[in-house]
Amino acid sequence: MFFIQLRDLFKSYGPVRALDGLNLKVPKGSLYGLLGPNGAGKSTAIRIICTLLAPDSGHVEVGGRDVLLEEKEIRQRLGYVAQDVAIDKILTGRELLQLQGDLYHLDSKYKRKRIDELIQRLDMHEWIDRRSGSFSGGMKRRLDLASGLLHEPELLILDEPTVGLDIESRSVIWELLKELRKKETTILLSSHYLEEVDELxxxxxIIDKGKVIASGKPNDMKKGLGGDRVTLRVREFSDEAEAESVRKLIRNINGVSNVVVNQKQGYSLNFLVKSNDVISNLSSHLSKENFEVFALSHSRPSLDDVYLQATGKTLMDAELELAGKRDFKLENKKSMR
Amino acid sequence: MITTNPSIPKEKQSRNDLNQMLQEISALTWRLFIQLIRRPSTLLAGILQPLIWLLLFAALFSNAPIDFLPGSSSYGEFLGAGLIVFTAFSGALNAGLPVMFDREFGFLNRLLVAPLSSRSSIIISSVIYITTISLLQSFAIMATSALLGYGWPSLGGFLLIAITLLLLVFAITGLSLGLAFVLPGHIELIAIIFIVNLPVLFASTALAPISFMPEWLGWIASINPLTFAIEPIRMAYHNSVDLNLILINAPYGDVNGYSCLAILFILTIGLFFLIRPLLNRKLA
Known part of the structure; x- marks a missing residue:
């Protein structure tokens, strides 16, 4: 059963198309990661699910209800932790949580109990009664997460929850998310950190240019790449001709695919192998043509490889490319109401 | 320990819609007052500015022949009513600023994601807050002007002053909140406040009666909402409260006390209906 279903979502800001026919199905009780560079459309999709933004066209369903028709019902059921933490600097952390509790109409006794629970769980008791203007990024994020969880939502939505955070805050947040998942809370998380999505x-x-271009379980997607990634050198610094002849040789070995010569790394060879047996037999194949293994590294495919396969570039390259094109004025404007 | 329920059991929530709305309005209003208490400078500036006007302006014209000022025994006394209204007007004009900052800092999104029983709660809490501080500031001016010997109204006069100020504050607060949702940022809002504030004061009967003004300015002053608030208050200070009295000798005819209040009332309702669809769209 799917808790969130997005069908053919389109959304433009003037000439900029933020969502270009986005489709997404998030299973109930799962922790679902949206991976993509900044500016890919993740935040726009999330704002639409949170009822902050209406799509130009398309269908949005949360918990079996149409978000565009039953906004209030949806708001009661979801907790939202925004990308730019919006905290009133003048209020203390506890006052903010109290305000949040009143906005969700919690009964005062239950509100107090719940606030105490979350302060303890997120380890905030030392500083919660200070004015939040003095909080670090990690403290604000934890406070924001607590306010998102105050009313025990069925669905928790986090937009880039750990961007720029200290390690301690990050691990507190990760642990809490893992715990929530065990309790069957559906969690939707956007991130441009590969390891965050991989871990959680x-x-x-994977979202790119306002569309989902690949989806599935992270492990399946890594396996779907066709095997482990191997980097081979037959000499410390080969030349092009040598690398090319090695490439021709190993290309024909059963279980090897996607052989490329990496010119930037001293003409080393990168390829995928189906199983470990292929690697053990590699040196015997090579010795037939008087090559030897100078260095060999072997790694499980990472999400970065998945991303590379899906988009033709690494996530970091995509970030850099988009960084130059971003219109921060426009982005700020679209987040304002 | 951290649990998530499919829906919060009913007993953990406030009972009915009205209670829920009161809960969110009082929480939002309380937040604004916490801000005020911890950052009182705007409140103090709002009181100090008209006080300085009262002291300096009254001193500036203290030797002016007072026969020109109908019904007043000194310029300071004449000026008092104008500054009471000006204080309330300036305070209300600033109503949009907290909302604008909430928009800019994303705090408004926090409110909009919450299942508020009505989004009017955001507006209502701002109106309660601004009305309270505008009236406080105006009463501080009244108290000072009493101390300076410029008189104190009767009970009926006091009521008339309160009603007049409320009508004006509601209208201007509505206008400012409307602007806070239309303008792109606080710079623009502050610019408008700056541009509007003083000219509206000068083009009213706060500093001088219409008979002092050239005809064109007299026209402007006699359609200026501030004038319709100033004259009933001036009457409350000088005469017994009688709304049948002619208060403004406008170029287009005489205006009595009832008409002043009616005009302010129509202005408030009119602005409300003008701004409502806008807020509905922005807060939908």
Whole structure:
């Protein structure tokens, strides 16, 4: 059963198309990761699910209800932790949580109990009664997470929850998310950190230019790449001709695919192997042509490889490319109401 | 320990819609007052500015022949009513600023994601807050002007002053909140506040009666909402409260006390209906 279903979502800001026919299905009780560079459309999709933004066209369903028709019902059921933490600097952390509790109409006794629970769980008791203007990024994020969880939502939505955070805050947040997942809370998380999605997500989607271009379980997606990644050198610094002849040789070995010569790394060879047996037999194949193994590294495919396969570039390259094109004025404007 | 329920059991929530709305309005209003208490400078500036006007302006014209000022025994006394209204007007004009900052800092999104029983709660809490501080500031001016010997109204006069100020504050607060949702940022809002504030004061009967003004300015002053608030208050200070008295000798005819209040009332309702669809769209 799917808790969130997005069908054919389109959204433009003037000439900029933020969502270009986005489709997404998030299973109930799962932790779902949206991976993509900044500016890919993750935040826009999340704002639409949170009822902050209406799509130009498309269908949005949360918990079996149409978000565009039953906004209030949806708001009661979801907790939202925004990308730019919006905290009133003048209020103390506890006052903010109290305000949040009143906005969700919690009964005062229950509100107090719940606030105490979350302060303890997120380890905030030392500073919660200070004015939040003095909080670090990690403290604000934890406070924001607590306010998102105050009313025990069925669905928790986090937009880039650990961007720029200290390690302690990050691990506190990760632990809490893992615990929530065990309790069957559906969690939707956007991130441009590969390891975050890899560590946390049951399922994930890669978003690029406002569309989902690949989705599935992170492990399946890594396996789907066709095997482990191997980097081979037959000499410390080969030349092009040597690398090319090695490439021709190993290309024909059963179980080897996607052989490329990496010119930037001293003409080393990168390829995928189906199983470890292929690697053990590699040196005997090479010695037939008087090559030897100078260095060999072997790694499980990472999400970065998945991303590379899906988009044709690494996530970091995509970030850099988009960084120059971003219109921060426009982005700020679209987040304002 | 951290649990998530499919839906919060009913007993953990406030009972009915009205209670829920009161809960969110009082929480939002309380937040604004906490801000005020911890950052009182705007409140103090709002009181100090008209006080300085009262002291300096009254001193500036203290030797002016007072026969020109109908019904007043000194310029300071004449000026008092104008500054009471000006204080409330300036305070209300600033109503949009907290909302604008909430928009800019994303705090408004926090409110909009919450299942508020009505989004009017955001507006209502701002109106309660601004009305309270505008009236406080105006009463501080009244108290000072009493201390300076410029008189104190009767009970009926006091009521008339309160009603007049409320009508004006509601209208201007509505306008400012409307602007806070239309303008792109606080710079623009502050610019408008700056541009509007003083000219509206000068083009009213706060500093001088219409008979002092050239005809064109007299026209402007006699359609200026501030004038319709100033004259009933001036009457409350000088005469017994009688709304049938002619308060403004406008170029287009005489205006009595009832008409002043009616005009302010129509202005408030009119602005409300003008701004409502806008807020509905922005807060939908």
């Amino acid at each position: 997500a049951d399922e994930m989607a």
